[in-house]
Amino acid sequence: MKRLKRRTLSEANLAATDRFDVVVVGAGLAGTAASYLLAKAGLSVLCVERGEDPGTKNVMGGILYRQPTEKILPGWWKDAPVERPIVEERIWLVTPDSMVQGGFRSARYGEEPYNAFSVLRVKFDKWFADQAVGAGAVLVTDTVVEDVLRENGRIVGVTTGREQGDVHGDIVIAADGVNSLLSKKAGLHPELAPHQVALVTKEIINMSREKIEDRFLLNANEGATIEVFGDSTMGMLGYGFIYTNRDSLSIGVGALLSDLIKKKINPNVLMEHFKSHPMVKRLLEGGEAKEYMAHLIPEGGAASMPPVYRQGMLVVGDAAGLSNPIYREGSNLALMSAKFAAQVCVEAHERGDFSAEMLSRYQTLLDESFIMDDLRGYSKTSSFFQGKPQFLERYPEILVDALHEFLTVDNVPKRAKQRRILRQVLSRRAPWELARDAVGALRALT
Ligand SMILES: Cc1cc2nc3c(=O)[nH]c(=O)nc-3n(C[C@H](O)[C@H](O)[C@H](O)COP(=O)(O)OP(=O)(O)OC[C@H]3O[C@@H](n4cnc5c(N)ncnc54)[C@H](O)[C@@H]3O)c2cc1C
Numbered sequence: 001m002k003r004l005k006r007r008t009l010s011e012a013n014l015a016a017t018d019r020f021d022v023v024v025v026g027a028g029l030a031g032t033a034a035s036y037l038l039a040k041a042g043l044s045v046l047c048v049e050r051g052e053d054p055g056t057k058n059v060m061g062g063i064l065y066r067q068p069t070e071k072i073l074p075g076w077w078k079d080a081p082v083e084r085p086i087v088e089e090r091i092w093l094v095t096p097d098s099m100v101q102g103g104f105r106s107a108r109y110g111e112e113p114y115n116a117f118s119v120l121r122v123k124f125d126k127w128f129a130d131q132a133v134g135a136g137a138v139l140v141t142d143t144v145v146e147d148v149l150r151e152n153g154r155i156v157g158v159t160t161g162r163e164q165g166d167v168h169g170d171i172v173i174a175a176d177g178v179n180s181l182l183s184k185k186a187g188l189h190p191e192l193a194p195h196q197v198a199l200v201t202k203e204i205i206n207m208s209r210e211k212i213e214d215r216f217l218l219n220a221n222e223g224a225t226i227e228v229f230g231d232s233t234m235g236m237l238g239y240g241f242i243y244t245n246r247d248s249l250s251i252g253v254g255a256l257l258s259d260l261i262k263k264k265i266n267p268n269v270l271m272e273h274f275k276s277h278p279m280v281k282r283l284l285e286g287g288e289a290k291e292y293m294a295h296l297i298p299e300g301g302a303a304s305m306p307p308v309y310r311q312g313m314l315v316v317g318d319a320a321g322l323s324n325p326i327y328r329e330g331s332n333l334a335l336m337s338a339k340f341a342a343q344v345c346v347e348a349h350e351r352g353d354f355s356a357e358m359l360s361r362y363q364t365l366l367d368e369s370f371i372m373d374d375l376r377g378y379s380k381t382s383s384f385f386q387g388k389p390q391f392l393e394r395y396p397e398i399l400v401d402a403l404h405e406f407l408t409v410d411n412v413p414k415r416a417k418q419r420r421i422l423r424q425v426l427s428r429r430a431p432w433e434l435a436r437d438a439v440g441a442l443r444a445l446t
Pocket of ligand 1: 054062144145176317319
């Protein structure tokens, strides 16, 4: 096993490199984590990123979880550019003029070593990539990988948009995100269908620390998240979010691409609809929109995953469809899959075996972990809720109207109110429909 000299970003010269033990495509969370672990294990690793800098092309809400990230870099949060530790998570169910709220706040989440942090990827990814370069990985930015390189039908590297840009590697890790070009080029999956992805738009809104802490009822250096279901997505499957950074808010809203197409709703219109909701609007007042971006999220869970390995190649993170949006998880799956991929690359190099059989160990590690268990569950959830707009339209309205009736003090006896509520509910949804939806939702979520 050869060990590469450390090279910094500016010294990295793609044309001068010959071959690497591993070529990683994409310096997002998965690609950088794999590069860091591989370099630390003594393998020569090249990471190729199309953005000018790591983080410039990446979109995340973005809540980053301490423990999974610690599996890559113990104690990372002490040095990393994090925004706020999250102490409170709220869920809103909204109709056009009302909101039902749930949530959890814990003082424990406000203490070291914390549970999760809000981050801005443009800052975090750059810092993270610096750790990989520091460990010995070669990072080349501003370079698009265009295809896999084949010799006698075997994958032996990648071709890039650069002159003399062919790079050889015993293993290629595709960490190029959702709708991975590299997996498609390697014949692992076709174009994703619109029901397999959500399209999310995100804005960063500048706001003073004091205003954020005041509005979200936070102490200094505490953060909160709000997930908004119901009218926020105009009846489409998806949700909106508001996360607090140090001196900005990350807000976003997204829905299944197939729903957006079917309803002919422009994502910008959806964002404006979300921002103008009375409960959302008052939180954003006085803020100044700084950045606007859009991105896809893999939606299908285990059922939509492409094969994640073949001879000479592994697929990690969003590129492998590893995403569990209902629990706002994706970063952790990207990082853990990168850890498993790095482990398998090290084992493959020790044996000098880069066959599909050897690399299938990566699939086994995914199968044995929480990842596939959760993603199988998510497939069930996602397929149940697709095409059932009543959960985001009719039921929130029924619930809000019932609460209005119950909480309006108008000299009507409470029992009469309960009977009135029941009559109202049954006039809008038949008992058998309610029972069918309740049982289905319970099954889909457990
Ligand atoms: C709006 C939104 C909000 C989200 N919120 C959260 C959240 O709060 N918490 C959470 O855990 N997850 C969240 N996720 C999911 C999370 O962002 C992803 O799961 C995670 O970023 C996946 O990491 P990755 O490294 O696999 O892919 P990415 O971070 O997408 O990285 C892929 C990288 O590959 C590069 N690349 C692509 N093609 C090429 C090419 N051909 N050549 C060279 N480079 C290439 C890209 O430029 C990019 O840097 C969110 C996602 C979105 C879209």
